[in-house]
Amino acid sequence: MFYREAGDFKKTYSADNQTFPIKIDRVGYYLALVVAFLVIPFVINDYWANAILLPFLIYSIAAIGLNILVGYCGQVSLGTGGFMAVGAYACYKLMTSFPEVNIFFHVILSGGITGLVCVLFGLPSLRIKGFYLAVATLAAQFFLVWLFNRVPWFYNYSASGQINAPERMVFGIPVTGPNTESWATYLFCLVFLVLSALIARNLTRGMAGRKWMAIRDMDIAAEIIGVNPLKAKISAFAVSGFFVGISGALFFALYLGAVEVGEAFGITKSFLVLFMIIIGGLGSIFGSFAGAAFLVLLPVVLKVVGVDMLGWPTDIVAHLQLVIVGGLIIMFLILEPHGLAQLWRVAKQKLRLWPFPH
Amino acid sequence: MSNDSYVTEDGRTIGPTVMEMKNITLRFGGVKAITDISFDIREGEIRAIIGPNGAGKSSMLNVISGFYVPQEGEVWYKGAKRPPMKPYQVAEQGIARTFQNIALFEGMTVLDNVMTGRLRQMKANMFEQAIWKGKAEREEVENREKVERIIDFLEIQAIRKTPVGRLPYGLKKRVELARALAAEPSILLLDEPMAGMNVEEKEDMSRFILDMNDEFGTTIALIEHDMGVVMDLSDRVVVMDYGKKIGDGTPDEVRNNQDVIDAYLGVAHD
Numbered sequence: 001m002f003y004r005e006a007g008d009f010k011k012t013y014s015a016d017n018q019t020f021p022i023k024i025d026r027v028g029y030y031l032a033l034v035v036a037f038l039v040i041p042f043v044i045n046d047y048w049a050n051a052i053l054l055p056f057l058i059y060s061i062a063a064i065g066l067n068i069l070v071g072y073c074g075q076v077s078l079g080t081g082g083f084m085a086v087g088a089y090a091c092y093k094l095m096t097s098f099p100e101v102n103i104f105f106h107v108i109l110s111g112g113i114t115g116l117v118c119v120l121f122g123l124p125s126l127r128i129k130g131f132y133l134a135v136a137t138l139a140a141q142f143f144l145v146w147l148f149n150r151v152p153w154f155y156n157y158s159a160s161g162q163i164n165a166p167e168r169m170v171f172g173i174p175v176t177g178p179n180t181e182s183w184a185t186y187l188f189c190l191v192f193l194v195l196s197a198l199i200a201r202n203l204t205r206g207m208a209g210r211k212w213m214a215i216r217d218m219d220i221a222a223e224i225i226g227v228n229p230l231k232a233k234i235s236a237f238a239v240s241g242f243f244v245g246i247s248g249a250l251f252f253a254l255y256l257g258a259v260e261v262g263e264a265f266g267i268t269k270s271f272l273v274l275f276m277i278i279i280g281g282l283g284s285i286f287g288s289f290a291g292a293a294f295l296v297l298l299p300v301v302l303k304v305v306g307v308d309m310l311g312w313p314t315d316i317v318a319h320l321q322l323v324i325v326g327g328l329i330i331m332f333l334i335l336e337p338h339g340l341a342q343l344w345r346v347a348k349q350k351l352r353l354w355p356f357p358h
Numbered sequence: 359m360s361n362d363s364y365v366t367e368d369g370r371t372i373g374p375t376v377m378e379m380k381n382i383t384l385r386f387g388g389v390k391a392i393t394d395i396s397f398d399i400r401e402g403e404i405r406a407i408i409g410p411n412g413a414g415k416s417s418m419l420n421v422i423s424g425f426y427v428p429q430e431g432e433v434w435y436k437g438a439k440r441p442p443m444k445p446y447q448v449a450e451q452g453i454a455r456t457f458q459n460i461a462l463f464e465g466m467t468v469l470d471n472v473m474t475g476r477l478r479q480m481k482a483n484m485f486e487q488a489i490w491k492g493k494a495e496r497e498e499v500e501n502r503e504k505v506e507r508i509i510d511f512l513e514i515q516a517i518r519k520t521p522v523g524r525l526p527y528g529l530k531k532r533v534e535l536a537r538a539l540a541a542e543p544s545i546l547l548l549d550e551p552m553a554g555m556n557v558e559e560k561e562d563m564s565r566f567i568l569d570m571n572d573e574f575g576t577t578i579a580l581i582e583h584d585m586g587v588v589m590d591l592s593d594r595v596v597v598m599d600y601g602k603k604i605g606d607g608t609p610d611e612v613r614n615n616q617d618v619i620d621a622y623l624g625v626a627h628d
């Protein structure tokens with residue numbers, strides 16, 4: 001009743017192919033864009049930006065990237081943390097080597113470099129799949145973190161072994177470094193997220209996406225109808241690496257500002273992003289957003305409820321938080337294995353018929 | 359190898375040889391799956407490969423589509439000897455096929471499955487697809503029109519947007535045929551297109567195969583166990599038994615071949 005597609009006829013195939021074929025979805029999408037670009041920057045404060053919005057935007061990009069690889073192409077990866085580190089260190093080296101170039105291009109270039117590295121570690125996927133590939137990408141995770149720890153060239157021989165983001169401007173407004181305004185960093189990340197989501201959507205609704213999904217669903221059949229498995233898998237690793245690299249660069253330069261690689265981009269990061277896409281929904285762009293939002297918001301909500309409302313000690317809440325998040329993940333996977341995206345589809349289906357049962 | 363054309367009784371033109379298998383032998387270790395088999399497929403004809411279970415029919419099809427590389431023998435395609443190829447390269451040459459046990463992409467919709475069949479015709483690169491507006495969108499719409507024609511032809515309009523995993527067996531078979539047909543193949547290989555179907559579904563499928571051949575002029579090579587279907591549909595039949603060719607000719611010739619009768623009915627051993 002509230003959500004209707006009746007009367008929404010398509011006269012051309014391009015109209016049928018668009019991202020939001022149903023009018024009410026389209027309106028919602030434009031509304032969300034208007035709120036994100038024109039309302040939130042004016043009401044944002046540091047707490048909201050740092051606790052919720054920036055991590056949500058950045059993890060969404062990473063989740064979109066990993067979803068292309070795992071959800072669309074079916075190649076399991078546990079190296080996300082390592083690949084984010086590649087993006088971060090690439091961005092750091094570019095920022096310090098070419099200070100006159102705009103950081104916008106640095107971030108994109110970091111994505112490109114990460115894409116190449118990702119392809120390199122994706123090469124074993126041509127021979128191995130499933131758990132074995134997961135282990136191979138795990139090797140990438142440990143190797144990359146070790147590399148950035150041990151080779152001083154990557155952190156410009158700084159005494160602490162950390163990398164620090166120098167101040168960089170976009171249109172004369174600082175977006176990195178200590179003097180940033182929260183609305184500026186927010187907008188900078190938002191632009192990247194919107195572009196990433198658009199590109200990911202365009203790729204997945206076209207032939208590239210179909211080739212990936214064909215490989216995921218049945219690689220032998222894909223090959224017999226002419227999908228070159230090498231090209232399909234490698235392109236998925238490249239595109240995935242590109243987005244993950246961008247998110248790593250933003251995570252370092254805009255969100256954290258200073259990074260110690262083992263701490264920021266360890267194996268837990270890989271699992272976190274993997275949980276996001278599993279909880280959000282594999283093979284769904286919306287699921288990437290939903291999963292990122294869920295795992296970013298959950299600890300904040302639990303903290304607000306535990307510490308601020310119930311008045312429990314902070315350390316107990318911090319520990320309980322881990323237990324509850326873990327429990328919720330398990331419960332979620334049992335109740336809805338296809339993730340939040342499926343829940344959303346079911347909800348829309350129910351709204352379509354409401355108040356009638358059938 | 360023949361270069362002449364002739365017209366069949368029902369008015370279809372059978373062209374020159376498009377594919378020729380020359381003395382193919384395929385071994386798995388010590389087991390000979392195919393022994394010294396030669397036959398040809400002519401343009402526009404329906405060519406059947408029959409034989410009892412384990413005769414090597416599917417292996418033959420796998421040799422044609424590049425899954426197996428025969429130890430001996432040559433495959434000639436469109437007048438040239440074919441070097442050993444990967445399956446996707448064979449597909450690029452215009453040879454499409456369906457499988458005995460359906461090989462569809464279960465997580466994708468019927469439309470996406472059939473569209474995947476047209477990947478040879480869609481050439482936009484990654485960047486053009488990422489931007490979408492322009493070449494990628496134009497190609498998508500052009501190929502969608504072609505695919506819709508095939509969807510109409512196979513009468514699967516109603517399930518266009520349904521994920522394949524939810525479809526019943528008979529429809530899946532039809533979708534797989536649609537995907538193979540969408541590639542506009544020069545040769546279409548069908549591995550038991552009627553396996554596990556009831557009479558009605560078999561009738562539908564036979565009609566589709568004949569119409570396909572008639573309307574699009576598709577050359578078809580098919581493996582089938584239902585003798586009634588095979589004898590009705592095909593122009594020429596190859597009969598295999600224990601990896602050897604025991605008969606080759608029109609359905610009538612094959613039906614009266616003593617070796618074929620022996621292979622199917624069995625002979626008394628003394």
